Amino acid sequence: MTASVEPTTPSNGKGITPKRCSTAGCNVPSDLVLVDPAGVFEPACFTHAEWLEDERALSRRKGGLKLLGKLRRFTFLTVDDLGELATPEDAQRRAQIICDATATGKLGSAAASVALKALESWLKAHESVALERRLAELEARVAERDAQTERARRARAPGPSTEYLSRQSKP
Numbered sequence: 001m002t003a004s005v006e007p008t009t010p011s012n013g014k015g016i017t018p019k020r021c022s023t024a025g026c027n028v029p030s031d032l033v034l035v036d037p038a039g040v041f042e043p044a045c046f047t048h049a050e051w052l053e054d055e056r057a058l059s060r061r062k063g064g065l066k067l068l069g070k071l072r073r074f075t076f077l078t079v080d081d082l083g084e085l086a087t088p089e090d091a092q093r094r095a096q097i098i099c100d101a102t103a104t105g106k107l108g109s110a111a112a113s114v115a116l117k118a119l120e121s122w123l124k125a126h127e128s129v130a131l132e133r134r135l136a137e138l139e140a141r142v143a144e145r146d147a148q149t150e151r152a153r154r155a156r157a158p159g160p161s162t163e164y165l166s167r168q169s170k171p
């Protein structure tokens with residue numbers, strides 16, 4: 001058996017179908033028996049495969065980290081997590097991040113509801129500031145248009161136009 005490069009799964013689709021784990025007394029089903037891709041060790045199940053020692057250690061560690069995460073208190077979010085808050089879109093993004101963090105257990109619900117309430121206030125304040133700015137802009141535009149209309153009217157009729165008035169009063 002030559003060593004072949006099979007980085008993903010130690011497949012048993014190479015013509016060899018091992019029936020048994022090489023460890024005595026292990027009676028795993030034959031479809032769970034793995035083949036050493038390097039051809040060094042006898043076929044074995046995941047638990048007994050000598051060439052999978054590192055993988056087993058890793059999976060134990062992953063399980064350990066998961067457990068640790070469950071026991072750990074909330075870590076809260078950093079400004080890096082949230083990004084800046086300058087526009088309503090930022091607020092929307094922050095709300096989404098806060099919701100996700102709460103759902104995944106990174107953020108406690110108490111902190112989340114405070115944070116969301118603060119975002120809500122920010123949005124309201126932002127909205128009224130934006131509205132005020134928009135209103136001022138519109139007022140300025142209306143004033144500018146009024147001034148234009150007035151200038152145009154004066155240009156068309158320099159001085160009091162008696163002719164215009166008299167013509168209009170006739171039937």
Ligand SMILES: [Zn+2]
Nearest residue numbers: 021026045048
């Ligand atoms: Zn086994």
